[in-house]
Amino acid sequence: MTVKKNIENKLNNQLHPTMLEVIDESDLHRGHLHARPEGETHFHIRLSSPAFDGLSRVEAHRLVHDSLKEELKEQIHALRLEIIAP
Template sequence: MTDTATGPVEQAITDRLTAALAPTLLEVQNESAAHRGHMGDDGTGESHFRVVIESAAFAGVSRVERQRMVNRALADLLVDRIHALAIVARPPA
């Protein structure tokens, strides 16, 4: 979890993944503070994220395609708002 309130990028990630993939589990972690001063740090405090998502939409889908599904849902954010995104995507157990 983050030590600050949810920012607009973090909220946009949550909203878009919820709408696109109807997850049964969704954790969006802002890891930007750990990358402060590194390449890709834009100073907003919202540039590096980790997503853990579980969705029935991932059943029977390869790991690579699950990541592509997440990337498609966040495509415009990945262009200029998100520098780094770590993804753990899996179907429900």
Template sequence: MPSTFTGAVAAEIATRLNAALAPSRLEVVNDSDRHRGHAGHDGSGESHFTVIIESPAFAGKSRLERQRAVNAALGDLLKERIHALAIRASAPGE
């Protein structure tokens, strides 16, 4: 079963997104166990994530702009620690 805010990588994702985007809602779901044996599963238990984020910073932004903002906030984590990231980003009231 996926878990929320577990492990060092999930906590770092949450910290960076809170700092960069001041979300009104944030869930970081660790999907890694569902990808055991697949490419990119590194055995650490923290390689695949889903981020559900609602932020006023996304108002008037396209889906692509929202995803780029999340990716920018995570920076080097995407290159070094995260193999796969699903993003569900919205503005309040959507």
């Protein structure tokens, strides 16, 4: 399974988003430190979820990071989050 698909599966299963877009931006970082030639290291995630109701922006980001903690350890080098209020 690709890193992108794994991210989508985890976020769908854990946060039940009303909107989810996972964009692999690795090609924009080709040649940078920790960028793998095959990509799948730099992601932009646009996400809206009822799980974010009542949370601050920092708390919502933490929730996403907790959901992807295993991927962030070894697979994902950079993660850009765009949290959209539900």
